[in-house]
Amino acid sequence: MQPFNRVSGTAAPLLAANIDTDVIMPKQFLKGIDRNGLARGTFFDQRFLEDGTPNPQFILNQPAWGDVSFLVVGPNFGCGSSREHAVWGLQQLGIRALVGTSFAGIFYDNCQRNGVLLIQLESHQLERLGETISNPERNKIVIDLPQQTISLADGESLRFEIDSLRKASLVKGLDAIDSTLERAELIRQFQQQHWRDNPWLQR
Amino acid sequence: MQNPRTLYDKHIDSHTICTLDDEGHVLLYIDRQVLNEYTSPQAFSGLRDAGRKVWNPAAHLAVVDHVNPTAPNRIEVMPDEGGARQVAYLRQNCQDFGLELFDIMDSRQGIEHVVAPEQGFILPGMVVAAGDSHTTTYGALGAFGFGIGTSEIEHLLATQTLVYKRLKTMRVRVEGALGLGVESKDIIMALIREIGASGATGFVIEFCGSTIDALSVEARMTICNMAVEAGARGAYMAPDRKVFDYLADKPMAPKGDVWQQAVDKWGELKSDDGARFDRTVELKASEIRPMVTWGTSPDQSVTIDDLIPDPELLEIPTMRRDAQRALSYMGLTAGQPIKGVAITHAFIGSCTNARIEDLRAVAAVVKGGRVAPGVRAMIVPGSTEVRAQAEVEGLAEIFIQAGFEWRQSGCSMCLAMNDDVLKPGDRCASSTNRNFEGRQGAGARTHLMSPAMVAAAALAGHLTDIRKGV
Numbered sequence: 001m002q003p004f005n006r007v008s009g010t011a012a013p014l015l016a017a018n019i020d021t022d023v024i025m026p027k028q029f030l031k032g033i034d035r036n037g038l039a040r041g042t043f044f045d046q047r048f049l050e051d052g053t054p055n056p057q058f059i060l061n062q063p064a065w066g067d068v069s070f071l072v073v074g075p076n077f078g079c080g081s082s083r084e085h086a087v088w089g090l091q092q093l094g095i096r097a098l099v100g101t102s103f104a105g106i107f108y109d110n111c112q113r114n115g116v117l118l119i120q121l122e123s124h125q126l127e128r129l130g131e132t133i134s135n136p137e138r139n140k141i142v143i144d145l146p147q148q149t150i151s152l153a154d155g156e157s158l159r160f161e162i163d164s165l166r167k168a169s170l171v172k173g174l175d176a177i178d179s180t181l182e183r184a185e186l187i188r189q190f191q192q193q194h195w196r197d198n199p200w201l202q203r
Numbered sequence: 204m205q206n207p208r209t210l211y212d213k214h215i216d217s218h219t220i221c222t223l224d225d226e227g228h229v230l231l232y233i234d235r236q237v238l239n240e241y242t243s244p245q246a247f248s249g250l251r252d253a254g255r256k257v258w259n260p261a262a263h264l265a266v267v268d269h270v271n272p273t274a275p276n277r278i279e280v281m282p283d284e285g286g287a288r289q290v291a292y293l294r295q296n297c298q299d300f301g302l303e304l305f306d307i308m309d310s311r312q313g314i315e316h317v318v319a320p321e322q323g324f325i326l327p328g329m330v331v332a333a334g335d336s337h338t339t340t341y342g343a344l345g346a347f348g349f350g351i352g353t354s355e356i357e358h359l360l361a362t363q364t365l366v367y368k369r370l371k372t373m374r375v376r377v378e379g380a381l382g383l384g385v386e387s388k389d390i391i392m393a394l395i396r397e398i399g400a401s402g403a404t405g406f407v408i409e410f411c412g413s414t415i416d417a418l419s420v421e422a423r424m425t426i427c428n429m430a431v432e433a434g435a436r437g438a439y440m441a442p443d444r445k446v447f448d449y450l451a452d453k454p455m456a457p458k459g460d461v462w463q464q465a466v467d468k469w470g471e472l473k474s475d476d477g478a479r480f481d482r483t484v485e486l487k488a489s490e491i492r493p494m495v496t497w498g499t500s501p502d503q504s505v506t507i508d509d510l511i512p513d514p515e516l517l518e519i520p521t522m523r524r525d526a527q528r529a530l531s532y533m534g535l536t537a538g539q540p541i542k543g544v545a546i547t548h549a550f551i552g553s554c555t556n557a558r559i560e561d562l563r564a565v566a567a568v569v570k571g572g573r574v575a576p577g578v579r580a581m582i583v584p585g586s587t588e589v590r591a592q593a594e595v596e597g598l599a600e601i602f603i604q605a606g607f608e609w610r611q612s613g614c615s616m617c618l619a620m621n622d623d624v625l626k627p628g629d630r631c632a633s634s635t636n637r638n639f640e641g642r643q644g645a646g647a648r649t650h651l652m653s654p655a656m657v658a659a660a661a662l663a664g665h666l667t668d669i670r671k672g673v
Contacts, residue, residue, distance in 0.1 A: 015521060016521070016524070016525055016528070017400075017401075017500075017521060017522065017525050018400050018401070018500045018525070020500075020637075020639045022618070022637070022639045022640070022641060022642050023639065023640055023641065026641055026645070027618060027619055027620045030241055030620060031241070031270065031283070031284075031285025031286060031288070031289060031620075032244070032285065032288075033244035033245070033248070033288055033289055033292045034244070034245060034248060035245050045640070045641050045645055074521060075401055076400055076401035076404060076434060079400060079401065079434065080336065080637060080639060081335075081336055081618070081637075082242060082334055082335055082336040082350040082351060082352050083241075083242065083352075084242070084245075084352035084353040084354060087352070102401055102404050102405075103404075104401070104404060104434060105349075105370075105404065105405070105434070105436040106336055106350050106351060106352055106436070107352075109351065109352060109355060110352035110353075110354065110355075113352065113354035113355065113358075114354065163224075163226050163228070163368075164224065164226060165223060165224050165226060165228050165366075176354070176358055176366065177253070177255070177357065177358050177361050177362060180230065180358065180361075180362045180364055180366065181361070181362060183220070183221065183230060184362075186220055186221060186230075187220055187230070187232070187258075187362060187363060187364055190220045190232055191232065191259075191363065194217075194218075194232060198328065198465075198468070199457075199461055199464070200326065200457035200461050200462075200464070200465045201234055201326075201329070202261075203261035203262065203455075
């Protein structure tokens with residue numbers, strides 16, 4: 001997992017509410033058995049016209065947002081299907097972090113597991129950020145995870161909160177399975193007791 | 204004395220191996236996982252790449268459901284290359300790692316959240332996770348189920364655990380008797396409209412009250428299933444005698460002395476008196492009417508006798524824009540009655556509403572009727588066992604006589620990953636769970652409602668009020 005420390009780049013506003021994972025990664029891109037080749041599928045129905053050419057209306061097709069590292073999103077982003085393909089696709093499009101007011105639970109965990117930083121701000125902070133980066137002259141920001149700040153092009157700095165466990169694993173790019181398996185003996189002991197207490201659970 | 208606890212607290216406490224920090228993260232033991240062919244491949248590849256084993260192969264059950272065709276004649280071969288590759292890889296993975304698989308020709312095949320309860324794979328008191336958001340369904344059995352992504356599937360396969368943070372609790376109490384023609388689908392749709400598509404984000408929901416108690420176990424599953432459409436990361440109900448009776452003869456349920464021992468313990472699975480919830484929502488059953496969505500989010504719904512709302516009346520500008528966009532996508536006008544909107548398709552299926560009781564309700568509506576000209580009406584049973592049962596009961600014959608397609612089991616047009624896909628502009632009355640843009644096909648329009656309401660719409664050729672007869 002790629003560690004996340006201080007990342008600078010372009011931020012694009014996608015402020016509609018309830019952007020779901022069907023919209024982020026439509027069904028026709030879910031037929032793989034690996035994580036690759038998902039960049040084209042990301043926001044496919046919005047990014048491309050019926051003839052397959054880029055839709056000039058869509059923000060990520062506009063020159064000022066062509067090389068984007070961050071999305072500033074509306075409430076409940078990532079709702080719907082659990083498909084992690086949505087996160088892989090965003091990542092393959094170059095997205096390192098998303099900033100919003102609320103994210104759907106499964107999507108939130110999926111981002112964390114892939115080293116994509118999700119930042120939750122208060123509505124007034126998000127409005128401020130969204131307004132600023134909607135201006136193509138001011139759409140560059142710097143996200144500093146160790147310092148927990150977002151620096152805007154106009155000099156303002158927004159502070160954000162994050163669990164220390166999540167922060168540590170993102171900053172270090174830790175493998176979650178390795179960390180858990182350090183407790184293998186504890187898991188084994190728990191399981192034995194759990195099955196003794198509830199004998200119908202052991203198959 | 205211990206503080207009064209919610210049933211959610213009890214589920215989490217009894218499965219906590221250890222705490223991981225002082226911010227509420229725990230290592231949570233997971234009893235069961237259900238796997239499908241489309242969200243699991245990369246998890247198995249991860250295990251292979253790292254040379255890891257599956258911690259406890261018996262804790263997992265794999266099913267082919269998302270990509271398979273549902274054509275009336277079931278064949279083993281997947282028609283498209285991607286689907287074929289996913290099914291072949293699942294087969295390989297189950298063989299190599301020693302997991303049980305209900306493959307496409309298995310008489311127990313079907314949609315994961317229909318199959319797992321049907322087989323007794325899910326029991327009260329269990330904590331269950333699966334790579335599908337509708338894993339919340341299992342709460343109706345007194346288990347605690349929640350959806351996870353592929354990286355977590357891999358973590359769960361390798362460790363039998365997940366790193367978990369306790370959520371806030373919402374108690375939804377529904378009291379009173381439902382009116383004629385009002386189903387459990389209408390209860391959950393009414394709740395989603397009331398609290399919004401993110402109203403339960405960060406929460407788990409406990410459902411209770413006399414209305415819930417009076418519902419069958421299958422009807423309760425519909426409610427827990429769709430709780431995720433309000434953002435809930437889990438939904439549950441206290442298991443009662445109905446649940447125990449439902450499970451008693453299921454193939455994988457415990458038998459004999461162990462069964463009795465289990466039932467005794469399951470009887471304690473309820474929230475303590477005085478347990479504190481972070482939020483409480485009360486619904487009166489008598490006020491719930493048949494619901495239909497008009498937009499592209501499950502909270503954009505009205506009762507069937509209502510008018511499509513006017514986005515101009517919404518105060519928040521972003522909400523106004525979202526509603527305008529939804530109306531334009533759906534090809535509808537503010538102020539128009541939802542009743543009478545003409546449909547091209549009727550779909551009865553999905554993990555929300557394709558169990559045997561759903562099909563009985565549909566049969567009661569369509570018996571002796573005829574699908575309206577120009578409407579393609581499909582019934583996709585929730586499992587191959589449901590299909591067989593419907594044939595034994597003569598329901599299939601009723602469907603076929605009425606002009607419905609009687610198909611094989613799978614997720615089908617709920618998410619249209621297989622070949623059951625709508626075309627742009629098609630309008631579908633659907634017993635499913637999501638009306639997102641493009642969900643049933645790019646440019647296609649979905650109206651969510653109860654299975655009986657779908658059946659009535661299929662016969663009428665337009666959205667219609669089940670309470671007025673067909």
